[in-house]
Amino acid sequence: MTIDGWADDGQEKLSMATVFVAGAGGLGSPVLLYLAAAGVGNIVVCDMDVVDISNLNRQILHGDSRLHIDKAVSAKITLHYINPEIQVKIIQEEITRNNVHQLTAEAKIIVDCLDNFAARYLLMEEAIRRDIPLVHGSVWGMEGRVSLFHVPETPCLKCVFPAAPPKEQFPIVGATVGVIGSLQALEVIKFLTQTGDLMKNTLLVWDGSNNSFNKFKIYARKDCPICGYLHKK
Ligand SMILES: [Zn+2]
Numbered sequence: 584m585t586i587d588g589w590a591d592d593g594q595e596k597l598s599m600a601t602v603f604v605a606g607a608g609g610l611g612s613p614v615l616l617y618l619a620a621a622g623v624g625n626i627v628v629c630d631m632d633v634v635d636i637s638n639l640n641r642q643i644l645h646g647d648s649r650l651h652i653d654k655a656v657s658a659k660i661t662l663h664y665i666n667p668e669i670q671v672k673i674i675q676e677e678i679t680r681n682n683v684h685q686l687t688a689e690a691k692i693i694v695d696c697l698d699n700f701a702a703r704y705l706l707m708e709e710a711i712r713r714d715i716p717l718v719h720g721s722v723w724g725m726e727g728r729v730s731l732f733h734v735p736e737t738p739c740l741k742c743v744f745p746a747a748p749p750k751e752q753f754p755i756v757g758a759t760v761g762v763i764g765s766l767q768a769l770e771v772i773k774f775l776t777q778t779g780d781l782m783k784n785t786l787l788v789w790d791g792s793n794n795s796f797n798k799f800k801i802y803a804r805k806d807c808p809i810c811g812y813l814h815k816k
Contacts, residue, residue, distance in 0.1 A: 593776040597775055598622050605697050607657075628659065677702075721763075731781045737801075742803050
């Protein structure tokens with residue numbers, strides 16, 4: 584409450600808000616933990632996987648005693664351990680064109696903690712339809728990227744990543760998703776409390792191997808199949 588710019592009603596804004604978090608894995612873990620600890624009142628967790636032993640180096644919502652349990656269920660247990668006052672709704676469905684509108688109902692902001700681009704693009708399109716922001720995060724090894732997309736003020740995810748990278752297994756050092764997920768959580772908290780400057784029109788790239796943070800200006804593409812029509816004016 585004493586944060587500069589937070590104002591008297593900042594905490595109230597957090598407790599009234601609904602945030603949709605897609606993915607309760609590596610990025611979703613720090614995002615969800617910090618949103619719950621901050622007192623975000625309504626959190627929707629969407630994940631259909633179960634906890635596997637190979638997840639545990641980075642997915643700190645879950646632990647050894649949760650092996651083979653649904654991640655969404657495990658996430659809810661952990662979030663209520665952190666903050667029993669908040670509402671946690673779990674969704675264990677694949678995000679599709681048919682259900683994305685219904686799944687994200689009431690969300691004030693969407694957090695992309697996924698590992699597949701097909702669902703990411705669907706969430707981006709839905710965020711545009713609802714005129715709400717999407718906070719993107721992604722990692723590879725010791726490198727990660729973050730941006731906040733709120734079209735038409737900014738480009739969209741597809742302007743910046745026009746094609747889904749090939750599906751592959753890739754290495755992740757657990758602390759990397761901690762850094763990137765924490766930055767995503769902070770963007771959500773800033774947006775909900777209207778504090779600070781959001782990461783709009785900027786792609787932040789963090790390289791943990793040499794501790795560099797670089798910010799790149801990003802631009803909307805008029806030929807973008809998702810948002811181009813909004814940028815033609
Ligand atoms: Zn676009």
